[in-house]
Amino acid sequence: MDVEKIRELIKLAKEEDLKVLRVGDMDTEVHIETKGSGDTVVTEHGGKDKSSADGGHNGLHTVKAAQVGTFYTHKEENSTENFVEAGDKVASGDQIGMIEAMKVFNDVLADADGVVEEVLVGNGETVEYDQPLVTLRPKED
Amino acid sequence: MKKVLIANRGEIAVRIVRTLREMGLGSVAVYSTADRDSLHVTIADEAICIGPPKSTDSYLDIERMLQAAEVSGADAIHPGYGFLSETPEFARRCEEAGIIFVGPDSAIMKKMGDKAEARRTVKAAGIPVIPGSEGVVESIDEVKEVAADIGFPIVIKAVSGGGGKGMRFVHDEQSLGKQYKDARKEAKNAFGDDRIYVEKYIPKARHIEVQIVGDSKGDAVHLFERDCSIQRNNQKLIEEAPAAVLADATRADITERTAAAIGRLEYAGAGTVEYLYVEEEDAFYFMEMNTRVQVEHTISEMITGIDIIRLQLEVALFGQFDIRQEDIEMKGFAIECRINAENPAKNFMPSPGSIDRLHFGLGNGVRVDTHVFRGYQIPPDYDSMIAKIIAHAPDREKAIRKMRHVLGETVISPIDTTLDFQHYLMNHPKYMDNTVDIKFLENNEIIE
Structure with missing residues (x-):
């Protein structure tokens, strides 16, 4: 899920004054919890990006x-x-x-x-x- | 949201991640460099590489596990089975670090890990034990006294024993002196501990175990029992729930007695009490208690509809225990076949390598717990179990029939597996008649 989409969801959660907003599709689930004024917790399941930096090439x-x-x-x-x-x-x-x-x-x-x-x-x-x-x-x- | 680190790999790590997800809890996988592409790494919310392939530097390294828990901010650690799951030192270090260990406290784990201490503890709590010495015997005269009391044949066992080391069968008083000395010497060499104890020798028995879950406050429930008599070198191959050999009254007695006794020990979470069951005497004898979830917990789940991993997490993380014994009902019959990457024709030699073709014969009442997928490379560094196939049906005969066609449909190649061997066992007349005991494979010359 891209960051823009998550931003939209956070905005939506605030606008609607929601405490918890959970949205999911096949392999990703976004769980947003709002804590009072503006302090927001976002966790995203699935779709990890693995570090691809392995050096070793270019004689390094x-x-x-x-x-x-x-x-x-x-x-x-x-x-x-x-x-x-x-x-x-x-x-x-x-x-x-x-x-x-x-x-x-x-x-x-x-x-x-x-x-x-x-x-x-x-x-x-x-x-x-x-x-x-x-x-x-x-x-x- | 609470996060749980899974200090394990393979199918059980996958199994635990799935329940965490169902409960809305975060999951942290740990892995060695040999397991980079393993399924538990892919499906967990976070994954941390903790070491090289060698288990002692990765999955068995307490320091690295705790470091991973710290950097990931995990609230709890689920140890799975094997690896660090029955290491009291690990549970103690978690307690000290303020991380919840999903299991009983380290003190009771330590007690159950010491064979003589475990026997003494469960006997006091009301569990039937094999007649023998009360704990350690200090001299040959003491052994003679015990033998006079319980009668020959007897078996001398090492307190720290395992794998038959320091174990001697004694059939009469004449050979006792030599056997006693040999057992102590062997125990000293193998474990650095020459303390021994004595038990009555039981030549023929089944392996029946009771699944319990304790609330840590004095109560425990049971999820009935399992018959795990089909074994090779003490490795279970097939498990069944319930144990079809037991009469209803016998089942009620042993399961209730076990739950009450373990409750009395203020035990927390899932545990299994393993017994030898002698059919002719209709009698149970305590073997050991496993203070963790077992490989074969799945079949108890199938017949009760209860998620045992969820119960473990609820007790450990939330102190929650709202299950009552009278609500736990047994429905149908379940069989589990362990599928190992081994070649039965070559004395079960491990067969690591790539899985190019994979198909499980699924269907109504079939469950497969596995971490393998098409293209998966089985690393040579770990246990050879690659899948657990579970069939659930109204009764034993129907479950056997179901298991046969599930195994028949399943394809795992080009590696060697125990699929065909399991299929053969499902058609063995003695297995079908349920006239087996723990030496079934050896005594029927099915294996060398």
Whole structure:
């Protein structure tokens, strides 16, 4: 279901002053709950979009998540300084981020030498096992 | 909206997602990299990859499960069967993390996981047990005393045992000394625990189990019983509900006694009490209690019309239990055949691979619980069960007839499956006469 359609449904739910609005078709169900003034909860069932970014092509090396958790690119909680940015040179073993889960922080380390091509995950985003985090362009000799 | 994470895979994960959807609850699937294209991943609201194919690093990893629950914001975890479903440590960690574990509390799970402790607990609650030692025996003299009391033959079993390790059959007092020493030594080597206990040896019996659901406050209801006597190496192949061998009075007695006893333990959610039933004595002997939903819960659902997964979720998430025993009625007869990706001609060797052709012989009173579809690749990393075919009919004979043509119509290829083997069993004279016991396949030279 496209976002515009959901927006329309939310508008409709508000206009009609509905607490709950549930709309479904074959494989998608939209459940909208309005909470007083303007605070709206939307959940959508089915039709997940799977991340297609897998790196590996174009001769790039991909650093992947070794665990489920929240990925941090920022070095400190109150800073916006990133461990690495696109264009940075890294060596195998350099820290490129952190993954936090169950209040435990684990360092994410580069497992190859190279230049950072792209950081694929934003600060504070949830990552799953094996999810590509950073692509590296290997050093050319 | 509450969200439930399913700490499992395969058909049971699919089964649980469907009930969650019916209840208007959110579902979170977890999967290993071998299961990326599995059905439970596709149909759940959210899916999180938690690890590599190896179970110990994915579906059996408590840490990763809890991390997935945390990042997805799940309120509860349904463990399914197998994997972490009977690991008290997992239930305890969920309790600590403030996540609802859909099952009984970790303390009772732990009790039931210890064979001697389980026997002691259920006996005290009023369940019939196999005559034997009261818990662990410390010396050979103690074994002799017990044997004098219950009579030979006896069986010595390891407290932490399983798979026949640390188990010895003793037919007379002369061989007792050696067998006792061997059992303890073997138990020590296999489990790091040489504690043993003694039971009367029961040479011929059926496997009959009672399905119960407890409200955690002292009440429990039963959903009648199942006969699971057709087994290979303790793996059930065919299950039936109810157990046709039982007289009505016997059925009423064992199911009511079991529900009352489990209620007394303040048990929460679904559980199964497994018995050996000796037909000649019309007597039940406790084997073990499974503190989770079972593979064969489906046939109890078919004869009662009750969704057991829904009951589990209602008890665990909402403390809701508005079902009364007198409202639970038994209707008809149900049979389940487990279809495994195995080759019966090659000693049931697993047969992983791609399913290119698939058709189930559906129809009135037929249910198929499965996670496979055309084009599905069966990974070699997990259990080989790929489908449960269930036939429901007014009586046993009609259910058998129905199952025969359902199996006959079904096509799963090119992998090897147990479809034809199950069809053969459905036509075996002893199966049709219902004169079987748990050693039926071995004793009739149907399998090696």
